[in-house]
Amino acid sequence: MYVTYLECSRCGARHERGRLHNLCRECQAPLLVRYDLERAARTLTRDALPGRVASLWRYREVLPVVDGASIVTLGEGWTPLVHARRLGERLGMSRLHLKDESSNPTGSFKARGMTAAVSMAGELGAERLAVPSAGNASGALAAYAAKAGLEAHIYMPRDVSRVSIVECMQYGAHVVLVDGFINDCGRLIGEKKEREGWFDVSTLKEPYRVEGKKTMAYELAEQMDWTLPDVLLYPTGGGTGLIGMWKAFDEMEAMGWIDSRRPRMISVQAEGCAPIVNAFDAGADTAQAVAQPATVAAGLRVPVAIGDFMILRILRQSGGCAVSVSDDEILSSVREIGSAEGIFAAPEAGACVPALRGLLERGEVGREERVVLMITGSGLKYPHLWSDLP
Ligand SMILES: *Cc1c(COP(=O)(O)O)cnc(C)c1O
Numbered sequence: 610m611y612v613t614y615l616e617c618s619r620c621g622a623r624h625e626r627g628r629l630h631n632l633c634r635e636c637q638a639p640l641l642v643r644y645d646l647e648r649a650a651r652t653l654t655r656d657a658l659p660g661r662v663a664s665l666w667r668y669r670e671v672l673p674v675v676d677g678a679s680i681v682t683l684g685e686g687w688t689p690l691v692h693a694r695r696l697g698e699r700l701g702m703s704r705l706h707l708k709d710e711s712s713n714p715t716g717s718f719k720a721r722g723m724t725a726a727v728s729m730a731g732e733l734g735a736e737r738l739a740v741p742s743a744g745n746a747s748g749a750l751a752a753y754a755a756k757a758g759l760e761a762h763i764y765m766p767r768d769v770s771r772v773s774i775v776e777c778m779q780y781g782a783h784v785v786l787v788d789g790f791i792n793d794c795g796r797l798i799g800e801k802k803e804r805e806g807w808f809d810v811s812t813l814k815e816p817y818r819v820e821g822k823k824t825m826a827y828e829l830a831e832q833m834d835w836t837l838p839d840v841l842l843y844p845t846g847g848g849t850g851l852i853g854m855w856k857a858f859d860e861m862e863a864m865g866w867i868d869s870r871r872p873r874m875i876s877v878q879a880e881g882c883a884p885i886v887n888a889f890d891a892g893a894d895t896a897q898a899v900a901q902p903a904t905v906a907a908g909l910r911v912p913v914a915i916g917d918f919m920i921l922r923i924l925r926q927s928g929g930c931a932v933s934v935s936d937d938e939i940l941s942s943v944r945e946i947g948s949a950e951g952i953f954a955a956p957e958a959g960a961c962v963p964a965l966r967g968l969l970e971r972g973e974v975g976r977e978e979r980v981v982l983m984i985t986g987s988g989l990k991y992p993h994l995w996s997d998l999p
Pocket of ligand 1: 719812844846847986987
């Protein structure tokens with residue numbers, strides 16, 4: 610056991626390990642897990658890693674589970690880092706890489722968060738789990754809850770991809786369709802959870818999905834031989850992966866694995882729902898809610914992110930920025946990635962390509978720099994976006 614305590618991301622209040630937590634009881638902000646990294650680094654060494662399991666659980670000492678028997682795994686993580694030669698050529702770049710998350714169980718990087726959250730919820734005694742979702746989080750929760758023998762209660766906007774609904778039902782989850790957006794789904798769960806005895810696994814409202822997602826940074830560093838890219842583009846909804854990766858960089862530095870250099874972190878959003886871009890451009894520390902969020906990239910249709918202040922701080926500290934792209938650009942870039950690299954990307958991930966193109970044109974990213982695009986999920990769950998084909 611390497612977890613020391615949980616720390617509030619805003620007020621710094623400490624919360625004890627070993628029991629279920631949602632937000633900080635003092636100020637209602639997300640909690641982050643702190644570890645005894647000095648002790649973790651005794652067994653978790655760079656040299657020990659090649660012999661370990663080919664999943665994100667290879668970084669066991671910096672993950673929260675106490676008893677190995679509590680781990681609920683479907684083989685998530687340790688995904689390929691692909692040198693995108695042909696896509697790079699089209700953009701005039703030679704060092705473009707894709708972190709291909711589409712091969713995760715349930716087809717997206719949401720599996721990383723849910724393996725950690727469901728393992729911990731089970732270890733700490735929760736039996737009924739609930740989540741609001743735009744699609745991919747629901748499939749991941751449903752699958753991991755099934756594997757663990759726990760109940761999954763899923764609230765999704767009514768216009769979510771049919772595939773996501775079918776998928777959740779085949780995992781035996783309880784599905785409710787809501788006339789509204791993901792924040793409306795979250796509110797409904799908030800109103801019902803006490804009465805129903807549900808544990809809310811909304812992203813950042815429990816501390817462990819961030820821990821699962823942070824392993825993308827451990828993998829990047831390991832796959833890049835303990836260096837980091839110059840620039841990292843992340844399609845940002847709630848920002849959990851971005852916050853997690855930044856946390857992991859600090860942990861790796863504390864363990865002596867990397868130096869203090871960091872990638873410039875770039876949040877990519879859709880023009881129809883770009884609260885982080887608006888706040889970044891306005892120089893604000895928090896984001897304003899978007900009233901009518903609209904984009905084909907369902908995972909980016911997040912009008913309010915409770916970790917907004919962390920996302921904005923990371924973008925600025927890293928020397929990065931936030932950019933938005935149109936739905937037309939998103940849809941055509943999915944084909945661009947697919948036809949160049951043989952990876953069918955989710956539209957959220959597709960957004961990274963037009964974003965990068967704009968940054969290259971404005972000279973904000975150099976063509977010789979090492980750039981990683983986070984391909985956060987598979988396009989296979991979005992057939993409705995291309996249903997006009999013959
Ligand atoms: C959820 C999701 C995102 C956004 O992830 P956050 O960490 O919440 O910002 C991006 N891409 C896909 C495919 C997703 O499912």
